[in-house]
Amino acid sequence: MAQVAELLQYVATGLLVGGVYALMSIGLALIFGVMRVVNFAQGDFMMLGMYLTYFYALSGIDPLLGAVLTIPPFFVLGWVVHRGLLARVTGGGDPQRQMDAQLILTLGLSLVITNAATMILTPTPRGIRTAYATQAFAAGPILLNQARSYAFVMALILAAAVYVFLTRTDAGRALRAAADDPEAASYQGIDVRAMHGLAFGTGIALVAAAGGLLATYYPIEPSVAGNFIVLMFVAVVLGGLGSIPGAFVGGLVIGLVQSLTLLVLPFQLQNTGVFIVFLLVLYLRPQGLFGRRARAV
Amino acid sequence: MTRTMPRTLALTLALFVAATVLFPPPPAPAADDVKIALVAPLSGRWARQGQLKKMGADMAIEEINSQGGIKALGGAKIVLREADAGDSVEKAVSAAQRVLTREKISAGIGSWLSSFTLGVTEVAERLQVPWLTLSYADSITERGFKYTFQTSPVSSVQAEQALELVTDLAKKNNRPIKKAAIVGDNTAATVFFFKPLREKLLAAKGIELVVDEVWTPPLPDATAIVQRIRAAQPDIVFYGATNFPDSIQVLQKVKEFGVKSPIQGVGAWLVTPEYVKALGKEMLDSIQTVVATHPMKGQEEFVKKFTQRTGEPFMTQDPLCTYGHVWLIKEAIEQAKSTDPKAIRDALAKIDLSSGPAATSFYPNRIKFDERGRRIGATPLIVQWQGGEPFTVVPTAVATRPVAWHK
Numbered sequence A: 001m002a003q004v005a006e007l008l009q010y011v012a013t014g015l016l017v018g019g020v021y022a023l024m025s026i027g028l029a030l031i032f033g034v035m036r037v038v039n040f041a042q043g044d045f046m047m048l049g050m051y052l053t054y055f056y057a058l059s060g061i062d063p064l065l066g067a068v069l070t071i072p073p074f075f076v077l078g079w080v081v082h083r084g085l086l087a088r089v090t091g092g093g094d095p096q097r098q099m100d101a102q103l104i105l106t107l108g109l110s111l112v113i114t115n116a117a118t119m120i121l122t123p124t125p126r127g128i129r130t131a132y133a134t135q136a137f138a139a140g141p142i143l144l145n146q147a148r149s150y151a152f153v154m155a156l157i158l159a160a161a162v163y164v165f166l167t168r169t170d171a172g173r174a175l176r177a178a179a180d181d182p183e184a185a186s187y188q189g190i191d192v193r194a195m196h197g198l199a200f201g202t203g204i205a206l207v208a209a210a211g212g213l214l215a216t217y218y219p220i221e222p223s224v225a226g227n228f229i230v231l232m233f234v235a236v237v238l239g240g241l242g243s244i245p246g247a248f249v250g251g252l253v254i255g256l257v258q259s260l261t262l263l264v265l266p267f268q269l270q271n272t273g274v275f276i277v278f279l280l281v282l283y284l285r286p287q288g289l290f291g292r293r294a295r296a297v
Numbered sequence B: 001m002t003r004t005m006p007r008t009l010a011l012t013l014a015l016f017v018a019a020t021v022l023f024p025p026p027p028a029p030a031a032d033d034v035k036i037a038l039v040a041p042l043s044g045r046w047a048r049q050g051q052l053k054k055m056g057a058d059m060a061i062e063e064i065n066s067q068g069g070i071k072a073l074g075g076a077k078i079v080l081r082e083a084d085a086g087d088s089v090e091k092a093v094s095a096a097q098r099v100l101t102r103e104k105i106s107a108g109i110g111s112w113l114s115s116f117t118l119g120v121t122e123v124a125e126r127l128q129v130p131w132l133t134l135s136y137a138d139s140i141t142e143r144g145f146k147y148t149f150q151t152s153p154v155s156s157v158q159a160e161q162a163l164e165l166v167t168d169l170a171k172k173n174n175r176p177i178k179k180a181a182i183v184g185d186n187t188a189a190t191v192f193f194f195k196p197l198r199e200k201l202l203a204a205k206g207i208e209l210v211v212d213e214v215w216t217p218p219l220p221d222a223t224a225i226v227q228r229i230r231a232a233q234p235d236i237v238f239y240g241a242t243n244f245p246d247s248i249q250v251l252q253k254v255k256e257f258g259v260k261s262p263i264q265g266v267g268a269w270l271v272t273p274e275y276v277k278a279l280g281k282e283m284l285d286s287i288q289t290v291v292a293t294h295p296m297k298g299q300e301e302f303v304k305k306f307t308q309r310t311g312e313p314f315m316t317q318d319p320l321c322t323y324g325h326v327w328l329i330k331e332a333i334e335q336a337k338s339t340d341p342k343a344i345r346d347a348l349a350k351i352d353l354s355s356g357p358a359a360t361s362f363y364p365n366r367i368k369f370d371e372r373g374r375r376i377g378a379t380p381l382i383v384q385w386q387g388g389e390p391f392t393v394v395p396t397a398v399a400t401r402p403v404a405w406h407k
Helices: A002-035 A042-058 A063-069 A071-084 A099-121 A146-168 A170-180 A182-187 A192-214 A229-239 A244-264 A267-284 B005-022 B047-066 B089-102 B114-127 B155-172 B188-204 B223-232 B244-256 B274-279 B300-310 B317-336 B341-350
Strands: A136-139 A142-145 B034-040 B078-084 B107-110 B131-133 B148-150 B179-185 B208-215 B236-240 B263-266 B288-291 B381-386 B389-394
Touching (some): A002 A142, A002 A146, A002 A170, A002 A229, A042 A099, A042 A192, A071 A192, A142 B244, A170 A182, A170 A192, A182 A192, A229 A244, A244 A267, A267 B208, B034 B047, B034 B317, B047 B078, B047 B107, B047 B317, B089 B107, B107 B114, B114 B131, B155 B288, B155 B381, B179 B188, B179 B223, B188 B208, B188 B236, B208 B223, B223 B244, B244 B274, B317 B341
Parallel strands (some): B034 B107, B107 B131, B179 B236, B263 B288
Antiparallel strands (some): A136 A142
């Protein structure tokens, strides 16, 4: 019985950690899916989202609300970054065009944001002190950290909202059309460039919100992106490049695997489990869990 | 595209102009200035420690220069050349390479994390520049290097002495230590601290090791680790989480799970001001850590000067050590009467100081190095959080507060 409880605790912990990974990853998947842009700066926008939530918290706004309030400004920021920088190098969604330029651009953007944050906000780590970061809900023998539970529920709600937006609204359908076939979409009167702006803005807003949720229990520093960016990419590829549900499941899987790995491997090899699963998925299902075969050339 | 190019160009130029105005390059030193290097993490996850080190170096340089510079060299001023060690050994090594080859550097200091120092001192050794470090790892001074000087007690000595001190404290408080836990990351200083504990020291004292968990930073979640501590209920937790987010996650979990075992840290990373902001002072109370140095009795005025100048709430090992290092280099140059790195190295190897700002920055107040470059008699201090501030509590001769054992 004690062993079952322990296993359940590991599963619960893994899912709670994975929920926030999932929200981080769907923004990245959306951007890749629609624009074919690999955004290396995604983690840095997350870091900025954490800082904004921190400053909201200083002015008395609860960080869970603050995380949601990061969405509008970061949508605008994402849109501006797309219009001002990315639109010049993405070549209208054609994956064969100017790939190098966009990789260099997003990588450069990442370096500029990290170092500007180090200069302006100083490297001193900051943290939002919330009562729920150090309290747990008890479900029988299983303890669920309150901050992580709230973050998990919020991540689910936001992910569901994105899903509804993509499948039930005209703008969402236009976005998917622009992703599937930019040329045909533009013949149908869809402004592909505007759709790219929408996708990038939404992707950035989502990762900023994920950052805000993370900030309820995780310290904030300019270099925080480095702790998460690789996992985000793994989640996106695991789920199937560009697939939103895939990235969400990918994020959850990573959290679960990280946690369950500890049952068999020492802590030092915690991420080894993630990469073993990653390699297995790539080997057995190269298109990822939710990817479409059609894309494989 | 072509139409927008000039605009982009203009914008880039404007940015450059703004950058040069906002962040001007350091003023060119006069010909006879003495240049010393500080290679420390100024970006990445350990940037805060680099920032603290720089505060100490700046304070010492300002004092030395305002008191007439280096007298043996006709009042030559000291100039600091800092290089960013970043967040990896490779970056640290290339930073050292860059700063030491670009111009003549008389001596260097760095690089906080033992893993970085191991790489950086190889560069210094090759280029024959004397190097002072506060890093703890034993291996730093086990390679037969001639240019490396370690002012801190090495990790294995710290482990031995810390264990001695805490078992003694526990016994005095009628809570003898029977079970211990080892929890921390796998950076060099922590590894060297844990190794002797695990291999012989705990067993020699009849203490059972009940939890032994080491991770690679960053730690995704601390639940499993703290769960194991809670299940085993050790009488002491030896704790080494140098990466701030990892440490915060562990300590938050300790509170969440109601773990009562006393925490004995390994290093000065556990007593930085940001812990108070992230966790609150009540949570930190009575957590203690073993450090290479910390402000001691009699340094109150000096600490006040530091806090006034930097806005930091208190002073810790990193600025204090670097302050002492700059003063030590100054003393060595006075004795060498030269800016030549080799002459300064020889002076450092022979130096024997027991007063002045360099000596009082370390415990005991004497600086003399053995043939390996280790400071003879270097003894760690125990620092304890009390009411949101870390105080030296052991040894009692230099303690600024009496120790409070865990309730």
